[in-house]
Amino acid sequence: MLTNVEHIGIAVRDIAASxxxxxxxxxVAPYKSxxxxxxxxxxxxxxxNQTKIELLEATSSESAIARFLExxxxxxxxxxxxxxxxxxxxxxxKNEGFTLVNExxxxxxxxxxxxFLHPKGTxxxxxxxxxxxxE
Numbered sequence: 001m002l003t004n005v006e007h008i009g010i011a012v013r014d015i016a017a018s019x020x021x022x023x024x025x026x027x028v029a030p031y032k033s034x035x036x037x038x039x040x041x042x043x044x045x046x047x048x049n050q051t052k053i054e055l056l057e058a059t060s061s062e063s064a065i066a067r068f069l070e071x072x073x074x075x076x077x078x079x080x081x082x083x084x085x086x087x088x089x090x091x092x093x094k095n096e097g098f099t100l101v102n103e104x105x106x107x108x109x110x111x112x113x114x115x116f117l118h119p120k121g122t123x124x125x126x127x128x129x130x131x132x133x134x135e
Contacts, residue, residue, distance in 0.1 A: 001089065006082040006112075006130045007045070007052035011068050011075060015057035019044050022053065030055075036109050041065050043109040054080075054109065078116070080128035086113050089129055093117060105131070 012018040015033075023029050026048050033044040040063035044055040056077060058066035068077055083089040086105045094100055101116035108114035108130065117127040 002081040002083055002129075004050075004082050006080040006128075007054045007110075008076060009054045009056055009078040009080060009128070011065050011072075011077040012055050012057050013069060013074060015042055015044055015055055018055050018057075022046055022055065026053070032110060034109055035059060036107075038106070039063065039065075039108075041109075045110055052110075078126040078128050080114075080130050083129050083131050086115060086129055086131035090115050093129075098122070105129075107133070 010018075019030055019033075023046075026046055028046060028048060030044040030046050033042065035042045040058060040060035042057045042059055046053045046055075056065045058069065060066065065077065090100060090103075090105070098121050099118040101118050105113040105115045108128075110130075111133050112130040113133055114131075115129045117129070119126045
């Protein structure tokens with residue numbers, strides 16, 4: 001079951017400049033930055049109360065973020081929802097007719113297992129499912 005909006009992902013060309021911009025805008029510094037090698041992306045997270053914003057910068061022209069920026073420019077890339085059981089939620093959504101971008105959850109940023117739903121089936125919005133990794 002989707003429990004809440006986990007974060008909003010924003011594709012940016014220059015994460016350092018965007019960190020400065022969002023620090024001024026939100027009046028808070030990013031709490032975490034990391035590079036996800038498997039996705040060719042560097043991320044930076046901001047939190048204001050219960051709302052998290054993830055900035056994403058491509059580290060390779062092969063990155064999904066690089067392709068997104070080329071097509072659409074900077075802006076909202078995805079909306080992520082927190083789930084308690086990502087595998088069960090993936091199965092439920094697949095049975096409801098949604099197309100999964102990845103058939104098995106993978107390790108994402110901010111200590112999460114993630115899966116994406118194809119935007120063709122979600123009114124053009126890329127949806128991410130996130131489950132906290134319990135280690």
